[in-house]
Amino acid sequence: MxxxxxxxxxxxxxxxxxxxxxxxxxxxxxxxxxxxxxxxxxxxxxxxxxxxxxxxxxxxxxxxxxxxxxxxxxxxxxxxxxxxxxxxxxxxxxxxxxxxxxxxxxxxxxxxxxxxxxxxxxxxxxxxxxxxxxxxxxxxxxxxxxxxxxxxxxxxxxxxxxxxxxxxxxxxxxxxxxxxxxxxxxxxxxxxxxxxxxxxxxxxxxxxxxxxxxxxxSYLQQSQSMVEDAASMVYQQVAHEEEDQIHFDLKKLMQLPNYQSYLYQWLKEYGFTAWDDIYDLVDGQSGKQVFATDYRLLKDRDFIIVCPVKQIEISEEFYITENQTEVNVPLKLSISKADDILIDSNTVIFVDADQLVYPLVLRKWKTGDVFIPLGMGGKSKKVSKLFKDEKLSLIEKENIWILCSGEQIVWVVGIRADNRFRTVNTTKNILKIELI
Missing domain, CATH: 3.40.50.620 (HUPs)
Known part of the structure; x- marks a missing residue:
């Protein structure tokens, strides 16, 4: 032996x-x-x-x-x-x-x-x-x-x-x-x-x-190997990856004769076990979710999305003091004084520092949030309506942070600044806030 x-x-x-x-x-x-x-x-x-x-x-x-x-x-x-x-x-x-x-x-x-x-x-x-x-x-x-x-x-x-x-x-x-x-x-x-x-x-x-x-x-192992090869090839056609997310195209998925088997092969490594609920998700309403320990599966319009379960609670808030020059959690911001007023973008805003009330607060958006978008003529708008106009997915909405001064929104971070804190010709102290 x-x-x-x-x-x-x-x-x-x-x-x-x-x-x-x-x-x-x-x-x-x-x-x-x-x-x-x-x-x-x-x-x-x-x-x-x-x-x-x-x-x-x-x-x-x-x-x-x-x-x-x-x-x-x-x-x-x-x-x-x-x-x-x-x-x-x-x-x-x-x-x-x-x-x-x-x-x-x-x-x-x-x-x-x-x-x-x-x-x-x-x-x-x-x-x-x-x-x-x-x-x-x-x-x-x-x-x-x-x-x-x-x-x-x-x-x-x-x-x-x-x-x-x-x-x-x-x-x-x-x-x-x-x-x-x-x-x-x-x-x-x-x-x-x-x-x-x-x-x-x-x-x-x-x-x-x-x-x-x-x-x-031995025969079963060979069959399993073929299944894995087939699942890998079809994955390239149905799924695309975005950072820590995987998006499965439902239209392409439903064209597969055995889409449930493919879903099982693709999702088992993420710890999912409620397979009947997952299969029902395909025909479920947008927003329906199935959870594993560390991951969740979300139905979002024409996609099923796999993403990690977020560790930051919706109610959690982060404070920014007056002399603070950078933020590293929950996202990275650079804060500095500016001499010139440049054009605001999705990732950079210029605000009138004298209009701010400290500490500034970073928080998740809430249902009912209203702000006055820069460039909209002073009209108020619900943040949820902004998301709809921007055609954001449910997961993208969940990842949006709001920068606030007191009870007022300064910036829907990465999307739109608030008109109330805009710089004007008489602004003396300009603050540049950049999403890194």
Whole structure:
């Protein structure tokens, strides 16, 4: 098996050679075989062991076992302990999810702090099958049926081509000791139910079931690759990017025979999960939104727009003092005295400094805001009507800031100045305010 693994590495994951590797070792059969194989292959390795403190004395027995093995074999080791149940309770996670979060966060810390190149785990073909069946029973798309990837960022799973039976035989042939996790015998978890009851039936129906599954998985992965290629090509036709936004043209989108599938491929990486709501957005009213943790999807006339969830609250205000010469938050402004009166533009205004009441205030626009636009003959106008005339999108409106002096608007920033603060021939103190 040692030669088989080396050949597999050379063919499928050659970048592991000559690298510094961190092996996730629980003390169980799979991880001890992983450790033994990479020792035999003379890789530069170290052990990372997590004590989740979920099985009382047994958990500390695992820790002691790994520590003694590392000492006896002169393998560098890193050990940590987690109060997993407390973490799960605090963050409202299942115990399994909490353990996964804690484990991988720590692994990545070690990766960075100790200069490891990759993290290796001992997942094998049977684990892959179990994950496939779990996703299948819960309902999933094609991606959920492609199994555990060999590589996910810095996490590598070099034993995925081996079955549990092959790993068990190797351990017995080489007298490898390991620790049995008592929780593996329990049917408390879905994975164990599938492992203990469903998979034995499948193997009884087809003794070569694992081999057949690996072939099927390979075909599904190839199909997923084609889907991703097609989604990428169509994306170029339907979407255009503007700064931190993506605009999907609804007219072009609706011409696609399977537009829902394309939306799924394009949006899944942004954390969206409410797919029925997203698909309904296509025919929804302008202004309707669907939220993920960090992003939102907005229907705006002829487009669906993806953009980050803004961190600045609508009610938040920022103050500018009389002697202040620059503003960096929430947008960048340069403020300076001027000798000449130049023509105002979208990004620069000249105002009569003596008409200003400090502190000036930068805030988001509000429904009902009214100002007197420069060059409009002294007539008042609602800011919302200005936005309509300028044909601003909903997101563009949300990003507009208002510069105020007391209760009066000085500037709808980047669009139009207010007539009340304009400079005239008798103006003595001219202030230049520029949007950078």
């Amino acid at each position: 040692k030669d088989l693994l080396q050949n597999h590495i050379n063919k499928e994951i050659p970048f592991l050679n000559q690298k510094k590797l961190l092996l996730a070792v629980s003390g169980g059969l799979d991880s001890m075989v992983l450790l033994h194989l990479f020792q035999e292959l003379k890789f530069d390795i170290a052990i990372a062991h997590c004590n989740f403190q979920l099985r009382g004395v047994e958990s500390f027995g695992d820790q002691k076992f790994i520590q003694e093995y590392a000492d006896a074999n002169a393998v560098p080791i890193y050990v940590t302990q987690f109060d997993t149940e407390a973490f799960a309770k605090d963050y409202k996670l299942s115990t399994q999810v909490a353990a996964r979060v804690l484990r991988y966060n720590w692994f990545y810390e070690l990766l960075e702090n100790e200069n490891f190149d990759y993290i290796l785990t001992a997942h094998h073909a049977d684990d892959n099958l179990e994950t496939f069946l779990i996703n299948f029973t819960r309902g999933t798309g094609l991606e959920g049926l492609t199994g555990i990837p060999v590589q996910n960022d810095k996490i590598i799973r070099p034993l995925l081509f081996l079955t549990r039976n092959e790993i068990d035989n190797y351990a017995k042939e080489h007298d490898i000791r390991w620790r049995e996790d008592s929780s593996n015998a329990s049917d408390k978890y879905v994975r164990n139910k599938i492992r203990h009851h469903l998979i034995p039936i499948l193997k009884e129906l087809n003794p070569n079931f694992i081999s057949s599954f690996l072939k099927t998985e």
